[in-house]
Amino acid sequence: MAYGPTPITPAEFLSWLEWRLLGMNPTSAVEAQRLAAIDAILLAIRLPRLCVGLLGGASLAVAGVGSQGLFRNPLADPSLIGVTAGAAMGAVTAIAASQAAFMQPLVELMGVFLLPGAAFIGGAFSVWAIYHFAKVEGRTSVVHLLLAGIAINALALAYVGLLITRADYGQLREFQYWTLGSLGAVTPRELLAILPFTAVPLFIFPLLARPLNVLLLGEAEAGHLGIEVQRLKLLVIVLCTAMVGAVVSVTGVIGFVGLVVPHWVRLLLGPDHKTLIPASALVGALLLVSADWLARLLASPAEIPIGIITALVGAPVFLLLMRSRRGTAWS
Amino acid sequence: MLTVEQLTVRRGTRTLVDAVSFGVPVGSFTVVLGPNGAGKSTLFRALAGEFAPEGGQISIHGRALPAWKREELAQFRAVLPQESTLQFPFTVEEVVLLGRTPFSDGSTSAKDMTLAHAALAQMEMSAFANRLYPTLSGGEKQRVQLARVLAQIATPPAEYAPILLLDEPVASLDPAHRFAALEAAKAVSTAGGIVLCIVHDLNLALRYADHLLALRDGKLLASGKVSDTLTPALVEALFDVQACAIPASKDFPGHLVLAPK
Numbered sequence: 001m002a003y004g005p006t007p008i009t010p011a012e013f014l015s016w017l018e019w020r021l022l023g024m025n026p027t028s029a030v031e032a033q034r035l036a037a038i039d040a041i042l043l044a045i046r047l048p049r050l051c052v053g054l055l056g057g058a059s060l061a062v063a064g065v066g067s068q069g070l071f072r073n074p075l076a077d078p079s080l081i082g083v084t085a086g087a088a089m090g091a092v093t094a095i096a097a098s099q100a101a102f103m104q105p106l107v108e109l110m111g112v113f114l115l116p117g118a119a120f121i122g123g124a125f126s127v128w129a130i131y132h133f134a135k136v137e138g139r140t141s142v143v144h145l146l147l148a149g150i151a152i153n154a155l156a157l158a159y160v161g162l163l164i165t166r167a168d169y170g171q172l173r174e175f176q177y178w179t180l181g182s183l184g185a186v187t188p189r190e191l192l193a194i195l196p197f198t199a200v201p202l203f204i205f206p207l208l209a210r211p212l213n214v215l216l217l218g219e220a221e222a223g224h225l226g227i228e229v230q231r232l233k234l235l236v237i238v239l240c241t242a243m244v245g246a247v248v249s250v251t252g253v254i255g256f257v258g259l260v261v262p263h264w265v266r267l268l269l270g271p272d273h274k275t276l277i278p279a280s281a282l283v284g285a286l287l288l289v290s291a292d293w294l295a296r297l298l299a300s301p302a303e304i305p306i307g308i309i310t311a312l313v314g315a316p317v318f319l320l321l322m323r324s325r326r327g328t329a330w331s
Numbered sequence: 332m333l334t335v336e337q338l339t340v341r342r343g344t345r346t347l348v349d350a351v352s353f354g355v356p357v358g359s360f361t362v363v364l365g366p367n368g369a370g371k372s373t374l375f376r377a378l379a380g381e382f383a384p385e386g387g388q389i390s391i392h393g394r395a396l397p398a399w400k401r402e403e404l405a406q407f408r409a410v411l412p413q414e415s416t417l418q419f420p421f422t423v424e425e426v427v428l429l430g431r432t433p434f435s436d437g438s439t440s441a442k443d444m445t446l447a448h449a450a451l452a453q454m455e456m457s458a459f460a461n462r463l464y465p466t467l468s469g470g471e472k473q474r475v476q477l478a479r480v481l482a483q484i485a486t487p488p489a490e491y492a493p494i495l496l497l498d499e500p501v502a503s504l505d506p507a508h509r510f511a512a513l514e515a516a517k518a519v520s521t522a523g524g525i526v527l528c529i530v531h532d533l534n535l536a537l538r539y540a541d542h543l544l545a546l547r548d549g550k551l552l553a554s555g556k557v558s559d560t561l562t563p564a565l566v567e568a569l570f571d572v573q574a575c576a577i578p579a580s581k582d583f584p585g586h587l588v589l590a591p592k
Binding site: 216271 | 409426
């Protein structure tokens with residue numbers, strides 16, 4: 001909260017808290033003016049950014065837990081079920097199309113929700129397509145789901161690449177923001193837009209801990225233990241799509257969190273979803289907020305794309321943790 | 332009671348299980364015998380309810396299989412597939428406790444823990460309780476999975492006899508543990524349960540099973556009491572091998588010796 005282009009000292013932050021929460025009035029006109037400025041920065045920029053960081057990190061990590069459980073594969077990443085690639089595809093389409101004259105009424109109507117909306121639709125669409133292709137004899141085959149995910153990811157990447165070769169300079173910056181991720185464009189409106197799509201799944205997921213544990217034994221085995229497997233899989237897909245699509249729509253593609261946070265937690269605490277889900281949410285939230293702080297600190301007053309930070313910080317720690325006791329079990 | 336009437340399973344133009352009918356009474360141990368590709372596993376998966384067959388009906392304790400709720404079935408019927416693919420580093424104890432899921436309200440009770448450890452002891456895996464499942468050998472994994480299904484059906488509802496469906500449960504086990512595994516299954520049937528088990532070892536079938544179902548090319552070639560039906564003639568017709576029955580002696584039960592044709 002304190003760090004940024006306008007530094008705010010801990011004392012100032014405390015007096016802001018006293019003023020806001022306890023109703024203590026500023027002692028001088030100069031201090032009142034300073035407090036009003038701090039108030040604007042904190043409420044309009046830093047608080048929403050912090051909240052999106054916490055919510056986004058928790059959502060990406062829990063969506064990672066969900067897709068890894070769904071595929072019964074510790075290497076499965078939310079991007080495998082197509083949300084990330086589809087969302088990026090939707091977003092770059094919106095950026096490119098918003099130049100056209102006939103699109104202007106829609107651009108005005110949607111306002112800041114144009115990109116998030118397009119990203120969400122793109123993510124949902126590609127998940128629907130992958131899920132559709134993965135249906136074999138009325139059941140979802142994990143192998144087909146993964147292969148369809150690979151194909152659609154390749155298609156989406158090619159599409160984004162094609163648009164980049166045709167982009168002007170300003171658009172290129174926006175594309176970069178989408179492919180590497182940033183919390184820089186977050187305002188209270190974006191926070192409000194993603195709140196239901198992230199908070200509701202985050203509350204539902206812990207309720208699925210037991211069925212997800214059983215699902216790790218195998219789909220047939222889970223069925224024989226009384227789990228309604230098809231319903232569980234559909235629910236996990238919908239929740240993961242909602243979370244990742246919403247986060248990607250306001251922050252762009254932030255890789256690594258969904259893949260590695262569940263790994264870390266599993267390596268330390270084991271694969272039981274009862275602890276894995278809440279612990280991953282917590283670690284994911286802290287990781288993304290810390291990464292965002294580093295992204296702003298390292299190249300101040302400019303910002304490094306946060307996706308670079310999450311990869312740089314996460315990969316070495318992941319390699320080290322792989323050597324722990326739980327880690328030796330991977331084959 | 333497990334009843335199968337005119338069960339038919341097709342995949343494309345091939346008929347994998349062809350109008351098979353049989354009944355398995357409570358308190359019996361039934362082996363399913365047959366050469367590779369005879370339709371044993373397909374029959375087994377249809378009995379487990381993993382897909383809807385193209386024709387015929389399966390009923391369990393007098394009720395058609397599709398009419399059962401999964402949660403209800405899971406309280407008295409356990410299924411062990413041929414191979415299990417668990418890649419996540421659960422401990423052996425945690426894997427066996429997953430078998431208690433149908434009875435759990437979310438937390439592990441002391442009773443579940445006792446039953447899980449009793450099942451591990453039956454499979455001689457007690458010393459492995461805290462080992463990570465993916466670090467075990469193939470045979471050890473199979474013994475853990477057997478313990479899981481034994482723990483699952485340890486406390487069936489009073490009105491339903493437990494049912495254990497085992498698809499080649501002992502293929503990866505050494506001789507001593509083959510005996511241990513089938514002794515445990517036999518204990519389920521002698522206590523009034525139903526055991527249906529695919530095996531390739533005819534002498535294990537002779538030793539433990541009461542009834543047999545002999546499948547070839549999707550058709551039921553023979554069924555009946557093991558003591559009457561598991562003869563050299565049936566084995567020769569079923570597997571295209573030469574078979575010879577060695578009568579029981581002081582130290583060994585009667586057994587079959589096979590030779591290539």
